[in-house]
Amino acid sequence: MKVLVTGHQGYIGACMVPLLQAAGHEVIGLDSAWFEEQRFGDDRPILLPTVGGDLRDSKVKDLRGFEAVVHLAGLSNDPLGDIDAGLTHEINTVASVRLAEMAKEAGVRRFLFSSSCSTYGAAGDAPLDESADFNPVTPYAVSKVEMEQALAELADDDFSPAYLRNATAYGVSSRLRMDLVLNNLVAWAYTTGKVRLLSDGSPWRPIVHIEDMSRVFLALLEAPREVIHDQAFNVGRSEENFRIRELAEIVAETVPDCELEIAPDAGPDKRSYRVDFSKLESTFPDLDLQWTARRGAQELLDAYRAAGLTFEQFDGPGFKRLGTIQGLIAAGRLDDSLRWT
Ligand SMILES: NC(=O)c1ccc[n+]([C@@H]2O[C@H](COP(=O)([O-])OP(=O)(O)OC[C@H]3O[C@@H](n4cnc5c(N)ncnc54)[C@H](O)[C@@H]3O)[C@@H](O)[C@H]2O)c1
Known part of the structure; x- marks a missing residue:
């Protein structure tokens, strides 16, 4: 298939x-x-033909000839x-709704939207499936809900959106x-000898490796249309729901000689959700998601060691979305509307 991936330079x-x-x-x-200059490990540039830069400037003609859009671009986190x-x-x-409307007008038949389990927001201890109510608690999560709802209105015989939460x-x-969370905890532990919790550790948070996530997108790209048409899928594994403090314990067991520390300004975190991934498992029984938090923590530790990651690098703006963007604004390279000057 000819596929447009928005946000292809992101994490x-x-x-x-x-x-x-x-x-x-x-x-x-x-x-x-925005993150082009930021490289970790393999520092080759990501070379790919592109259709334009900012999503806000996309035109219908940019979308012609594609069979599918994978929409990753956006302001990608709560901070x-x-x-x-x-x-x-x-x-x-x-801009994302406009992109979908233009894709439909251009004859693109499939639109895979990178949504988030954070749309469930402040939830209890019971695992939530795709029929659970939305309860977004941040502007980021609100935007994911709004985009899913707009896409559902565009769904018809010729246009099949799917929502990957x-x-x-x-x-x-x-x-x-x-x-x-896991990238952060392992980096704290490796560079300081401490596993540092920024909240009291009680919130539930399902986690998924980016490789497993990518394999789910591929499966939905290739699945029969009727399987994915106007469908939401929670993307992850049911065994990989953790309380944050359980993740901290896994990290403490992975990184030698480190101890658990609660940050002095640790406050409660409203975002807590435990998620049921059985729809993904039953719809795609051959999708054998392979990563576990423990294996992921080891992968991260090995990569930080190989790169000789220092606390200054980890704590600096380079690997944080908010810090990188604030740095580009402070240097006058991006304006306040996040356009290149
Ligand atoms: N990382 C996660 O844990 C996670 C979880 C759930 C959902 N998601 C979603 O998956 C998507 C990708 O996440 P990520 O972690 O790779 O984020 P990222 O910030 O690393 O990448 C996003 C990319 O989008 C680009 N972008 C942002 N605004 C743009 C615009 N106006 N026009 C063109 N490009 C633009 C950025 O330059 C960046 O390369 C996001 O939509 C995010 O909300 C991520």
């Missing part, structure tokens, strides 16, 4: 694009390149959403992010 895109290409798909990218909820709305909802990602990528 997940850098892992997903080679996987789609290896499966024989022709991949074209679309990315505003980014909190600096300017208006921008999150503008990019993650308004991803668990929190982890794993090594050339566009590494340190603001994700």
